[in-house]
Amino acid sequence: MQAFRTAARPLAFSARAVARPAALPVRYAHSAAESYDDFNARYADFFSNAQDLFELQRGLNNCFSYDLVPSQRVVEEALRACRRVNDFSTAVRVYEGLKEKTENATQYKQYVDETKALRDELGILLKEELYGSK
Template identity: 60%
Template sequence: MSSTSLLRIAARAQPSTFFRSNGLRSLTPRTSNALYAVPALLATAGSASSFSTTSIRRSDNEETFEEFTARFEKEFEQVNDVFELQRNLNNAFAYDLVPSPSVLVAALKAARRVNDFPTAVRIFEGIKAKVENRGQYDQYLEELKPLREELGISLKEDLYPEPAK
């Protein structure tokens, strides 16, 4: 289809029907030609070329914490580069919960496997941001202390101590 045909369609359309903020349906021209509907069909066809390997979770099929933990442990075991590691961390920390220590162990081992020290330090920053109080953060630190020492991961508090006031 030539660009002049698109301009003709845009010029003929009523402004009130062509520029609706009603979603993709309003952007699809109202003619019977099937070529116009292709972009709208592609947009609603699904995520065939999605970057994520994580399956879509629907609200009608709630995921339990154990399923969440198993899914992200598996995701972190399959990490091959920094992009996948950071994407999986963003996905894991996007939920309204703190990931279990086993998920964090898998994430820390994945960070070591892809040789990404800054992300390993930021995992602990993410834990600190997600927990409700300092006591919970200390429990996570205590649980992960042997692995942290084994991998040589420092905390941000150790690297950049707060100045005394």
Template identity: 55%
Template structure:
């Protein structure tokens, strides 16, 4: 028996078995079934089910919280092995409509040191300066990141080239 004959036989037997079974009710509920005594019965998703669905991190439309963003990029920068990965992660981190936290910046600076990429470490601070809303926020970031800058020996562009900024 050829494979086409087997396929036809299998397809027909499936169709026959469907017609032999009683059909399940697939009609939408009527308004009388949904609204009983003025109260709506729980048909469909409940609010808690929708909230549980919103927590699914694998959903492509999942809204990532700032804490999840921070944890994800800290982990990404800890795993950096070359300059390309470092710059790609920095590009992705700064592409969001937020300024990365100081812990993410610290992880990025340590990754830049690990792959021996001093220019990228300097550019991290230029990226912060471009992302913040005002100079006061930039000064707060500099104040918070001063220990890591001193530890790694990263100078700011403003201190290296005072006339150009």
């Protein structure tokens, strides 16, 4: 009986190996090349139509997950969406995300300066303005 078990064992392992499906290549919907202008147009449109906080935050998560910095137009639409859903903290977090995504402080300052009029209009303060410069 001992000989039977050792003879059956290799067959069981080989049967498992055969039954296992081969790995298929993963294909993502966003894997097609998209230009920077198309990316910005897509997210500006997304934020201009966002109607609730969950949708807005999901869009911000997706937008900032790419290896690029969104344009000023996208940032402005995101800030307007923050105001539309009445969420001040998310508006402040948009600038925190920009600070992390930009390569240096000069680029971040340019975003802050270019959107100052809109920030004043919507009543949005930066984290630095709320808690002091760090």
